[in-house]
Every structure is written in C-alpha cells, then in structure tokens.
Amino acid sequence: MNMIIPTATLATPNGTTRPQVRIVIVGHVDHGKSTLVGRLLHETGSLPEGKLEMLKAVSARRGMPFEWSFLLDALQTERDQGITIDTTQISFRTRS
Incomplete structure (x- = not known):
C-alpha cells in the first residue's frame, strides 16, 4: 500500500487554523484498503x-459476517462479491 500525504492548513469555525492532511490509499485487489x-x-x-x-444488522439478516469494508462499499454488488467497484472521497476529522 502506498500513501501520499500532502499537507495544507484549514480554517476552523472559531478562526484558528489546523493542518489538513489528504491521504490517498492505493493498493492491489483484496489488500485491505x-x-x-x-x-x-x-x-x-x-x-x-x-x-x-x-x-x-444487514449483515446478520443476510447471514454473513460484518466487515469494516462495508462502511465504504455502498453497492450491494460490492458486498456480495467482496470487492470495491466504485471510488470514493471521504472527509473525517480528528479531535486534535
């Protein structure tokens, strides 16, 4: 897995700034991205x-174990086949 991490600053609602980190995760099929x-x-x-x-609950109803990848794999076909078909961009914040 390769990660590219450029940084920038982002203004917060109270006017302070904090570093913004963009992470790109790439890798081979079925390597856990x-x-x-x-x-x-x-x-x-x-x-x-x-x-x-x-x-x-959806995993339990379908009789399959929950996997963390299901949080990103929104298409039912992705979950059924255990692969990611679509790409995505997600934002999240940390406390610090």
Whole structure:
C-alpha cells in the first residue's frame, strides 16, 4: 500500500487554523484498503449516527459476517462479491 500525504492548513469555525492532511490509499485487489478506511472512520468517530449498527444488522439478516469494508462499499454488488467497484472521497476529522 502506498500513501501520499500532502499537507495544507484549514480554517476552523472559531478562526484558528489546523493542518489538513489528504491521504490517498492505493493498493492491489483484496489488500485491505476499504477495511483500513472503514476502521479509521469508526475509530475517529466519523461515522453517521446508526451507520455501523445498520450495516451489522444487514449483515446478520443476510447471514454473513460484518466487515469494516462495508462502511465504504455502498453497492450491494460490492458486498456480495467482496470487492470495491466504485471510488470514493471521504472527509473525517480528528479531535486534535
């Protein structure tokens, strides 16, 4: 997996600035890119309210184990085949 991390500054609502980091994650098929980003979204508290619970319930109804990649793989075909078909850009914030 290769990551390119250029930095910039971003103004916050209270007028202070903080570094903005753009991360690009690329890699071969089935090397965990979506799983990594799904877990990062969870760990940073960046998921919409109820999203994790909804996906866990859908997985249980379909009789399949939940995977962190499901947070990014929105198309049912992606979940069925265990692959990412579409690309995405996601923003998340950290506390610091």
